[in-house]
Amino acid sequence: MKFFNNHAEDLTRLELPSSDFNKVRKLLHDYCGIYIQEGKEALVKARMLKRIRHLKLRGFKEYLDFMDSDESGAEFLALVDVLTTNKTSFFRESQHFEFLREEVLPNTRQRDLKWWSAGCSSGEEPVSCAITWLEEQPDYGSGSLKILATDIAQSMLQIGKSGIYAAEKLHGIPGFVVNKYFSKLPETPPSYRLDPAVRKMISYARLNLKESWPMKGPFHVIMCRNVMIYFNRQTQEELVSRFHRLLEPGGYLFLGHSESMQGNSSRFRNIRPAVYQKIR
Structure with missing residues (x-):
């Protein structure tokens, strides 16, 4: 258990490279039109980390390589799921x-x-x-x-x-x-x-x-x-x-x-x- 706690703490200290941030922005925009603005690096990082932890990977590059090699496309769709905002409520507005x-x-x-x-x-x-x-x-x-x-x-x-x-x-x-x-x-x-x-x-x-x-x-x-x-x-x-x-x-x-x-x-x-x- 201690290993995984340390692993999780190490991940939070990682910086999301601007090249990886821009790659994810482009992938999402090309796929479904959603435009992630500059300055949203922290949000994208936090949501990508959900998938990295789930897959027990070690960082952003390893995750993006994994996603690129997934011929089924399932991991890309999983990333789309976590990147899209799903705030809602009954009788909203x-x-x-x-x-x-x-x-x-x-x-x-x-x-x-x-x-x-x-x-x-x-x-x-x-x-x-x-x-x-x-x-x-x-x-x-x-x-x-x-x-x-x-x-x-x-x-x-x-x-x-x-x-x-x-x-x-x-x-x-x-x-x-x-x-x-x-x-x-x-x-x-x-x-x-x-x-x-x-x-x-x-x-x-x-x-x-x-x-x-x-x-x-x-x-x-x-x-x-x-x-x-x-x-x-x-x-x-x-x-x-x-x-x-x-x-x-x-x-x-x-x-x-x-x-x-x-x-x-x-x-x-x-x-x-x-x-x-x-x-x-």
């Missing part, structure tokens, strides 16, 4: 869910809907969408909702598919919602399983937003919140154009509150902070 409830859903009586959560992380966003829709059904009648939930991080998708969340993830959700849509599991530490009625509304799939998209629209709602901040302006504009093509006329695109439309404003109407409606 709650004003968006209030807008869905008060403005969007009242105009969808009897309709079968398709929504897309692009960059869904571990599933909190699509689950929040599904619960919002279910809570309004007594008022708005029949119809159905299918949600496509995509992300590049396979490890996050596995959590979403399992429908099992640690108890702390549910903090802030009203108690009646937790009791209605989650069941506590007999485990330590405590965790909760999402109700099957919600889970069956959501289809999870791995998707690199920079590559071709196999799904077909039209979608009534697309959420791509707090994702585009990791892309450069050109990639952001390309993504918004592709979202536009998959939205139905009058459909809604939700971005994060720190994100903007970037060059596509003539085809969308900004109706709420970070909420856009397709106009043509």
